[in-house]
Amino acid sequence: MRHVLIVGATRTAQIDGISAAGASPGMVAHTPSADAEIVAFGQPVRSPMAPASPTGCPTPAVVTRAVRELLGFDLLTVDTGLITPTAAPTVTAGAEPGHDVREAVAVPTAEGISATARALGEGVPDDDLLIGESIPGGTTTALGVLAALGEPYMVSSSRQDNPIDRKTDVVAAGLDASDIERGDLAGDPLAAIAAMGDPVFAGLTGFVRGRLAAGRSVTLAGGTQMIAVAAALRHLGVDEPLNVTTTSFVADDETADVTAAADALNVELTVIDPRFERANLEALERYVHGEAKEGVGMGGALARAQDAGISQGTVHRRIEQCITRLESADGS
Amino acid sequence: MRHVLIVGATRTAQIDGISAAGASPGMVAHTPSADAEIVAFGQPVRSPMAPASPTGCPTPAVVTRAVRELLGFDLLTVDTGLITPTAAPTVTAGAEPGHDVREAVAVPTAEGISATARALGEGVPDDDLLIGESIPGGTTTALGVLAALGEPYMVSSSRQDNPIDRKTDVVAAGLDASDIERGDLAGDPLAAIAAMGDPVFAGLTGFVRGRLAAGRSVTLAGGTQMIAVAAALRHLGVDEPLNVTTTSFVADDETADVTAAADALNVELTVIDPRFERANLEALERYVHGEAKEGVGMGGALARAQDAGISQGTVHRRIEQCITRLESADGS
Numbered sequence: 326m327r328h329v330l331i332v333g334a335t336r337t338a339q340i341d342g343i344s345a346a347g348a349s350p351g352m353v354a355h356t357p358s359a360d361a362e363i364v365a366f367g368q369p370v371r372s373p374m375a376p377a378s379p380t381g382c383p384t385p386a387v388v389t390r391a392v393r394e395l396l397g398f399d400l401l402t403v404d405t406g407l408i409t410p411t412a413a414p415t416v417t418a419g420a421e422p423g424h425d426v427r428e429a430v431a432v433p434t435a436e437g438i439s440a441t442a443r444a445l446g447e448g449v450p451d452d453d454l455l456i457g458e459s460i461p462g463g464t465t466t467a468l469g470v471l472a473a474l475g476e477p478y479m480v481s482s483s484r485q486d487n488p489i490d491r492k493t494d495v496v497a498a499g500l501d502a503s504d505i506e507r508g509d510l511a512g513d514p515l516a517a518i519a520a521m522g523d524p525v526f527a528g529l530t531g532f533v534r535g536r537l538a539a540g541r542s543v544t545l546a547g548g549t550q551m552i553a554v555a556a557a558l559r560h561l562g563v564d565e566p567l568n569v570t571t572t573s574f575v576a577d578d579e580t581a582d583v584t585a586a587a588d589a590l591n592v593e594l595t596v597i598d599p600r601f602e603r604a605n606l607e608a609l610e611r612y613v614h615g616e617a618k619e620g621v622g623m624g625g626a627l628a629r630a631q632d633a634g635i636s637q638g639t640v641h642r643r644i645e646q647c648i649t650r651l652e653s654a655d656g657s
Numbered sequence: 658m659r660h661v662l663i664v665g666a667t668r669t670a671q672i673d674g675i676s677a678a679g680a681s682p683g684m685v686a687h688t689p690s691a692d693a694e695i696v697a698f699g700q701p702v703r704s705p706m707a708p709a710s711p712t713g714c715p716t717p718a719v720v721t722r723a724v725r726e727l728l729g730f731d732l733l734t735v736d737t738g739l740i741t742p743t744a745a746p747t748v749t750a751g752a753e754p755g756h757d758v759r760e761a762v763a764v765p766t767a768e769g770i771s772a773t774a775r776a777l778g779e780g781v782p783d784d785d786l787l788i789g790e791s792i793p794g795g796t797t798t799a800l801g802v803l804a805a806l807g808e809p810y811m812v813s814s815s816r817q818d819n820p821i822d823r824k825t826d827v828v829a830a831g832l833d834a835s836d837i838e839r840g841d842l843a844g845d846p847l848a849a850i851a852a853m854g855d856p857v858f859a860g861l862t863g864f865v866r867g868r869l870a871a872g873r874s875v876t877l878a879g880g881t882q883m884i885a886v887a888a889a890l891r892h893l894g895v896d897e898p899l900n901v902t903t904t905s906f907v908a909d910d911e912t913a914d915v916t917a918a919a920d921a922l923n924v925e926l927t928v929i930d931p932r933f934e935r936a937n938l939e940a941l942e943r944y945v946h947g948e949a950k951e952g953v954g955m956g957g958a959l960a961r962a963q964d965a966g967i968s969q970g971t972v973h974r975r976i977e978q979c980i981t982r983l984e985s986a987d988g989s
Contacts, residue, residue, distance in 0.1 A: 449744070
């Protein structure tokens, strides 16, 4: 098994109230770079600290790292346009962060990113692939792509309270700036990503297309961003089976009905309950209260641990070890 | 355990008669990119084919990959300046291949590569690190650095017959072009690398310095290139213990007395005999006759397999599987 982690950035994350993927607004730019380092090395290397939300909720990268330590799976990180450098080894599919979706063009290089990721997805030989992402602001840009495609689904949030009004306003401003109406780009997801998406979205879509073109399957490990990717693939005419594996935190989010969206898109939805309320870990309490929810392939990684017969108690203990290591690395 | 694989290129490899790291001169540029893919994925992904010598001797990358499949160790590939893109995830420490050593400057960015690699070496948290390399022409540039430092050691070769006269002529032309005499850059190895080395050499030296600065050890997995790196470190005033682990193919090469060089540099030398004559594998016959010898961390990887109690028969069978997979991938 290999985890394909597609990372990048969008200036959309800097809009006030959009992203909780950083302890402070200034830290958000480091989040995908640090997430990749945590999955690769178990701790930040070039990045200044481990990502956490303003309330101290640790990044889902620690969950994926914990499962990686238990299962020993391989990693392929794809950089579609980070703001800060990462010490995690990456394949480069894009050179710059996405623009604020409220500009006319959000991802000028969407086609190039998609083509590079597609070739990579076609070439990677592993039988079992889990594809995840890290991009602060990614649910807002996903909502932007869905709007351009004319799809009605609402996205979830890494915040406890989904700032739906804020996201909807940003997307409306983005459609205006791009001079398009909702649904104008139905059937043309690359144009929708260029106008309203982010670099990671372009990478995810391209990678999965390549994988399917090679006659192989892939698990989309994530929440409503992955549902939006599935929608984009359906608009491309992809009719192969698609699986999205996510956490119960996303599935239980009533602001975004992921089950209905999966049904409508003919996507198989696998939901894993991390049972963090049983972990007796203060650091995971924020998850139980609906923060973070998903990201960095967390739900898919937990599902693979379950498939391998690893108990949730073992996973929880390993998460605790990973968090303790991060705390001592931050303090050193 | 983690394998740090530092890859890059030098135009020196294009000098007639210097490198056997490619089935034809045109393929040499792909070799380090493909080697990294083979260790990462078990087969080429972006690269056109698996590297082999003109006589068909397979790249040592297959040996390291075979051990990786048995031990499941992690990988960190550092790109110091490749000619062709690789699908292996990398950390970038340099942007362009080194020049022909017969030019005035061989590695204009030696300091930047070294500084980036040093920071990485300081930050990577793993306790056990094995550092290897892939750069065609690397023994010639290593000889160039040794000459600039005034060190008398001869380097080995991936060819069955070491083209010592050819290498010595190239190095003499390089010293002339750089307007230096043998030994002029004693005590200044970064200047020696800039004048006569290659980007991988700069990366290796920097990475090991960072590692030692962090109070940790590292195994230099390679042949006379690693001896030359050890010499450069001694010229920097590094007096920590250094270990070079290499194959008996290098240790038995009478054209390059690696044992004497290690003694003189106060380097602990670990020699592993791959026993390929017992493998009964046609593809490995060329090794038994003195081709390839070492590279891509091969000797160090084999030593780690032995330390882990894995029999040589098991390693040989896994190498056979890796070679069979490469042959079917090349044919597909």
